């Protein structure tokens with residue numbers, strides 16, 4: 001069969017499968033199954049092993065297994081209620097006897113006869129010495145066994161679709177296509193990685209002869225799914241690389257700037273800055289992600305890139321997620337660039353309308369070299385005279401999909417920074433179109449933050465501890481519970497907590513409050529008060545999560561810590577331990593669940609963000625950590641990024657080979673793969689080309 005014809009079969013409605021009518025088709029749509037292609041790629045979530053055979057003496061309560069039994073009694077019938085008809089018999093092997101019971105299965109009548117042997121398959125109920133199998137399926141011992149043997153797929157279901165029905169139509173659909181499908185993976189690749197052929201894989205993922213074959217089938221399908229994604233991402237990336245950029249010159253003034261810093265750059269900071277300089281002095285536009293744990297010193301690296309831009313006569317932009325952070329960067333950078341002739345403007349929600357207009361005008365007239373501001377403000381029609389660099393801080397707060405775009409005639413260099421510790425293998429999937437630099441080293445002499453998980457019985461002692469550290473001249477944060485649904489509820493909770501502690505538990509201390517419902521200018525005032533040390537205890541929602549740097553704060557208290565992701569707790573904890581003082585993090589955990597306990601344990605045990613995210617991933621799977629929605633992690637039909645990390649590594653190597661040697665374009669045996677990719681990613685490619 002030629003490809004086109006086969007394609008049309010895969011795209012034809014499931015109603016062309018035997019036993020699928022209009023009503024069931026509707027139900028199947030709820031599972032995302034509309035075409036034959038959808039059905040055959042609706043993979044089992046698990047399997048039932050009917051090959052397992054036991055003897056009576058081995059049976060345990062809850063077993064599901066096959067068993068060969070001789071019928072010892074005639075089948076009895078009773079009808080205790082109008083709708084309940086019960087068939088019962090006793091059967092046994094040389095090791096013992098069990099009762100077989102069927103409810104409302106009238107076909108049993110006359111089929112099972114005393115003295116004969118059958119194979120039964122069903123679930124075992126064992127209460128004391130009494131063993132029973134309810135509604136077992138059966139076959140004659142000497143027949144060609146179909147139902148009581150083999151591995152049966154288990155699919156996720158929806159109302160009105162039973163397991164048996166889905167198995168049946170899956171079989172019917174496979175019978176239409178198996179043997180006729182062309183493999184999109186070239187022979188060469190299949191050989192190299194011992195990947196099974198596609199028709200074999202499809203048959204054996206649904207109806208495997210044994211678990212070995214199922215594993216072979218699965219590996220191949222996972223490989224294919226990940227390879228397609230990876231190749232798509234690489235192609236997207238390549239179609240962007242060709243964008244030419246602003247070629248800048250390295251300036252010796254940068255060396256002077258570095259030598260005058262109050263500290264030495266870590267090796268990791270130097271390495272990453274070198275990568276940035278290489279990009280910026282090349283012909284091409286830089287698209288670089290800087291990933292570094294909380295406190296690894298990303299800001300200074302970005303600032304050096306900014307300085308390089310300004311020294312080359314271009315403008316730079318520093319975009320951050322919150323006004324609080326913008327204000328803070330503005331203060332630090334103003335001091336750091338004091339001796340240079342640079343005009344820096346701050347563009348946040350607390351800037352007046354008139355002031356905003358003036359700033360915009362200055363940017364347009366090239367009278368301002370650096371703008372620090374929040375995304376929202378910078379995205380509304382700010383026109384740059386000579387934009388050379390855009391830095392986005394704390395990218396993880398926005399998700400990949402929402403990468404900020406600044407309209408610009410030139411192709412400014414791009415740096416995005418994130419503290420979200422992403423296992424290396426996943427980086428390309430999350431940030432496929434960016435080059436990645438990692439700051440994998442903290443500045444020396446950081447004292448590890450002592451972390452404790454406590455429950456409410458410790459509340460008074462925690463308040464005493466807050467008083468103690470405040471008496472010593474330090475400051476504390478108290479973070480209020482996260483309320484996903486509503487910023488309003490969250491704000492109210494923060495207000496009532498602040499009220500309670502200032503009237504009772506922490507009476508006499510100076511307590512500040514910030515939350516998402518406050519006006520930008522109010523938030524900035526409170527933060528300035530905290531930074532200046534006038535506020536001793538800051539009650540806050542997660543608005544302080546990102547980037548805030550108050551080195552005198554040495555205690556972080558988090559209420560209802562179990563509601564936060566570990567990456568977020570790690571971010572919050574990163575607000576302390578930024579100065580010379582021993583710092584502490586206290587996590588109030590109200591949940592008694594095992595998983596909550598384990599997660600708190602990870603926080604108390606580990607201080608490295610990578611380690612934390614890996615441990616969290618083991619507990620919860622990657623989707624939960626990054627949040628599929630927020631971070632644009634694709635949804636997979638069969639691959640599982642945690643379990644399949646080894647396959648992903650193979651795939652990444654393969655994909656980069658394929659791209660490097662231009663096999664998709666140049667090799668006939670890669671044609672089908674190329675066509676497939678184009679059909680999937682064409683829209684995306686066009687989007688990139690248009691930008």
Ligand code: ADP
Nearest residue numbers: 263264265266294295296297298299300443549
């Ligand atoms: P993050 O990577 O979380 O954004 P910051 O850039 O805010 O971290 O840096 C955290 C703190 O570390 C700042 O106070 C900064 O001045 C300091 N810092 C940065 N680099 C170094 C270094 N090489 N040695 C010592 N301190 C450093």
Ligand code: MG
Nearest residue numbers: 298299393547
């Ligand atoms: Mg930062």
